[in-house]
Amino acid sequence: MKKLLVVLASLALVATLTACAKAPTEEVNATKAAIDAAVADGAQQYTPEDYKVVADGLAAANAEIKVQEEKFFKNFDKAKQMLAKTKADAEALKGKVAQRKEELKQAAIATLAQANTALAEAKDLLAKAPKGKGSKADIEAMQTDLAGVEAMIPEVQPMIDKGDFIGANEKANAILARITAVSDEVKAAIEKKK
Amino acid sequence: MKPISIVANIGPALRFLRAGLILIAGIVCLFGATGCSEPPIPAEVDLAVSQDQNLWKVGVPKYAPREYEEYAATLRAGQEMLTAERSKFIWFQDYEPVAKFFGQVIVQGEQVRTAAMTAKARETTDLTVQIIKVSDRLRILRDLADDVRDRKLSTRSLARAETLLNEAKGHVKNGEWDKARRSISEASLNVDSAVKATRQRVARFADGQQIARWRGQVTNAIQRSRSNGGYLIVVNKLDRELTLYRSGQQVKTYKAGMGINYLADKLYSGDRATPEGEYRVIRKLPASKFYKALLINYPNEEDQRRFAEAKRRGEISKRTQIGGLIEIHGGGTEGLTNGCVALDDRHMLELYNTVDVGTPVVIVGALSANNTLCSTLDSLCDVN
Numbered sequence: 184m185k186k187l188l189v190v191l192a193s194l195a196l197v198a199t200l201t202a203c204a205k206a207p208t209e210e211v212n213a214t215k216a217a218i219d220a221a222v223a224d225g226a227q228q229y230t231p232e233d234y235k236v237v238a239d240g241l242a243a244a245n246a247e248i249k250v251q252e253e254k255f256f257k258n259f260d261k262a263k264q265m266l267a268k269t270k271a272d273a274e275a276l277k278g279k280v281a282q283r284k285e286e287l288k289q290a291a292i293a294t295l296a297q298a299n300t301a302l303a304e305a306k307d308l309l310a311k312a313p314k315g316k317g318s319k320a321d322i323e324a325m326q327t328d329l330a331g332v333e334a335m336i337p338e339v340q341p342m343i344d345k346g347d348f349i350g351a352n353e354k355a356n357a358i359l360a361r362i363t364a365v366s367d368e369v370k371a372a373i374e375k376k377k
Numbered sequence: 378m379k380p381i382s383i384v385a386n387i388g389p390a391l392r393f394l395r396a397g398l399i400l401i402a403g404i405v406c407l408f409g410a411t412g413c414s415e416p417p418i419p420a421e422v423d424l425a426v427s428q429d430q431n432l433w434k435v436g437v438p439k440y441a442p443r444e445y446e447e448y449a450a451t452l453r454a455g456q457e458m459l460t461a462e463r464s465k466f467i468w469f470q471d472y473e474p475v476a477k478f479f480g481q482v483i484v485q486g487e488q489v490r491t492a493a494m495t496a497k498a499r500e501t502t503d504l505t506v507q508i509i510k511v512s513d514r515l516r517i518l519r520d521l522a523d524d525v526r527d528r529k530l531s532t533r534s535l536a537r538a539e540t541l542l543n544e545a546k547g548h549v550k551n552g553e554w555d556k557a558r559r560s561i562s563e564a565s566l567n568v569d570s571a572v573k574a575t576r577q578r579v580a581r582f583a584d585g586q587q588i589a590r591w592r593g594q595v596t597n598a599i600q601r602s603r604s605n606g607g608y609l610i611v612v613n614k615l616d617r618e619l620t621l622y623r624s625g626q627q628v629k630t631y632k633a634g635m636g637i638n639y640l641a642d643k644l645y646s647g648d649r650a651t652p653e654g655e656y657r658v659i660r661k662l663p664a665s666k667f668y669k670a671l672l673i674n675y676p677n678e679e680d681q682r683r684f685a686e687a688k689r690r691g692e693i694s695k696r697t698q699i700g701g702l703i704e705i706h707g708g709g710t711e712g713l714t715n716g717c718v719a720l721d722d723r724h725m726l727e728l729y730n731t732v733d734v735g736t737p738v739v740i741v742g743a744l745s746a747n748n749t750l751c752s753t754l755d756s757l758c759d760v761n
Contacts, residue, residue: 235433239426246460253464323637324522331536350556357543361536 206248207259210266214241217273225346226276229283233276240269287348294355295339301359302336305329305366312373321372325365332361416467419476421483422459425452428486432493436552440500441493448482448489455482497552504549504557508542511565514757515539518571521753532574538567572757579640582615582743583751591741594655598739599625608736610658610705610728612718614639614651615743615750619705619718621728631728634710634719642742643675644684645693646700649715654679656738658705661729668707668722669729673738675703705738 218226218237226234244265251257306329312322335358342351429452432438438445455478462475515538541564548557581587595611602609603625611620612633619633636643636651643652652675662670676684676699684699705718707725718740720728743750 232430232434235430239430242456246456249460250463255466327533328536331533332540334533335537335540349551349553353544353547353551353553353556356547357540360543361540364539365536 205259206252207263207266210263210270211241211245211248214244214266214270214273217270217277221273221276221280224277224280225284226280228349229280229287230276233272233279237269237273237276240265240272244269284346284348287352288343291339291343291348291351291355294352294359295336295343298336298339298355298359298362301362301366302329302333305362305369308366308369308373312369322369325369325372328365329362332358332365416470416472418459418463419472419479421476421479422455425455425479425482425486428483432486432490435490435493436497437489437493439552440497441489444489444492448485451485452482455479500554501549504545504554504561507558507561508545508549511538511561511568512542514568514572515542515564517753517757518568518575521575521750532571534567534570534574538564538571541567572754576754579750579754581642582640582748583746583754585746588743588746591653592744594739595741595744598622598655598737601737608732610732610736610738612651612705612738612740613744614653614740615748617710619720619728621731628731629727631720631724632710634708634714636714636716639716640742642683643680643700643703643716644687646698648700651714651716651718651740652676652680652703653740653742656703656740658732658734658736658738661734662704662706663729665704665706667704667717667719669725670704670706670717671729671732671736671738672702672704675701 218241221234221237226237244262247262247265248259251259251262309322309325309329335354339351339355339358342348342354429449432445432448455475458478459475462470462472515535518535541560545557545560545564548554548560598609598611599622601607602622606624608628609622609625611622612618613620614635617633617635618630620630621628637649639651641648641650643650654675654677656673656675656677658671659674660672662672681699684693687693688695688697700716703716705720705725705728706714707722708714708719709721710719
């Protein structure tokens with residue numbers, strides 16, 4: 184009878200020591216939700232390196248939970264800390280993604296505006312260019328070139344509207360480069376005429 | 378009775394307490410002997426994790442997705458192995474196999490990095506070559522337009538193609554292969570369309586029958602010049618040359634400038650094309666706007682017939698006029714005219730002083746089907 188009491192007391196002690204720790208399921212879910220929200224905003228596309236850090240953070244926390252679940256004396260404190268940090272990083276990442284997207288959007292808008300300005304300037308230059316018999320054809324060709332590039336400008340805004348800021352930026356830059364090249368040609372032709 | 382009872386029960390209670398203390402002491406000793414801290418995680422684990430982050434940073438998943446997926450699967454297996462090991466009771470933990478496994482992961486990671494960098498270099502080279510190919514075709518078209526001085530060959534589609542190639546270069550720089558491919562493909566289609574439009578525009582210059590007709594006109598005119606001992610002016614539009622003959626013999630060849638739209642045969646007023654056919658000088662203008670000039674009898678009967686036919690078919694509006702005042706004048710060969718043939722002033726003076734009113738003038742498109750224009754366009758199509 185006494186021996187039985189000893190065993191029961193020991194078991195009660197062990198149970199008290201091991202059962203008090205519970206897996207941080209809620210924290211895992213909250214962290215995962217924070218990461219999913221960042222992904223939905225485009226974290227993988229716009230801030231891939233930061234995304235990798237939080238994804239790895241979650242994986243490491245899950246591994247830690249798994250380790251503790253197998254332990255006799257469970258302690259999820261470290262896992263909770265890891266999850267708290269990863270969740271905070273994921274939430275910060277959401278802001279970072281928004282910031283990066285805004286930067287790219289503003290860059291695309293600015294380049295598009297630059298392209299429009301450059302186009303107006305090039306048209307102005309062409310209008311002022313001396314139209315002798317010698318230069319008329321060149322001017323017409325440059326006008327054709329400009330018209331070709333101008334026709335591409337309306338393609339940029341829908342890309343911005345769709346959220347393809349990287350693509351919009353590339354297109355706007357390409358358009359700007361071509362307009363600048365035509366402008367330089369016009370300037371050279373005018374210079375030649377002087 | 379009561380005190381006796383308490384004393385009698387003290388013995389077993391003490392024994393119970395002693396047994397409990399022994400058990401706790403045993404547990405404490407057990408942990409004290411084994412240590413409360415786990416053995417250190419092998420350094421290879423951290424190295425592998427940091428390698429994975431570096432691989433990600435340099436874009437390995439993008440450049441070698443299949444290889445990276447295999448690597449990531451191995452890494453995950455390693456991490457599971459580590460977790461399993463860490464989950465064991467401290468006495469039974471053995472990190473040597475884990476270290477060995479992560480060592481292999483690191484080796485695989487390096488192989489994946491090499492594969493990705495090779496793929497990146499290969500893809501970049503491949504796309505750059507494609508960009509260069511399309512750029513070359515585009516440049517040939519641009520140069521051709523410059524060479525034949527028909528800037529009408531520079532079409533909107535060329536400007537679009539140039540812009541798309543700029544875009545493709547940006548995509549290549551960003552490692553956006555698919556976007557780069559799409560831009561290159563669209564640029565290529567635009568160049569194809571420009572080549573097609575140019576071929577249609579200059580098809581007459583590769584047409585054997587047309588070339589034979591032009592050659593026949595020149596041969597006959599030279600024959601007549603030989604017979605009557607008179608002068609003859611032959612203008613070869615594609616070669617941009619004016620040749621003076623006397624008694625069927627070539628006297629001199631001058632460089633000549635043509636109309637903006639000179640590759641076309643003049644049809645109506647304002648088309649800025651140089652006419653083709655057999656004409657004669659009808660008037661000498663000693664003080665032309667462009668130095669001196671020889672006015673020719675455009676439109677001749679053939680021109681009028683073609684004009685009327687085009688009107689009848691609705692190819693030109695009813696209000697369009699046939700035009701006139703086509704001259705051989707000075708002003709230099711560099712510029713482009715509205716359809717006249719232009720010479721440098723000193724050559725114009727020579728010609729003006731040499732020929733009289735009535736001198737035959739034959740204007741032809743080309744005298745050989747193996748001309749630069751057609752061979753260039755053929756080469757453009759071959760590249761395709």
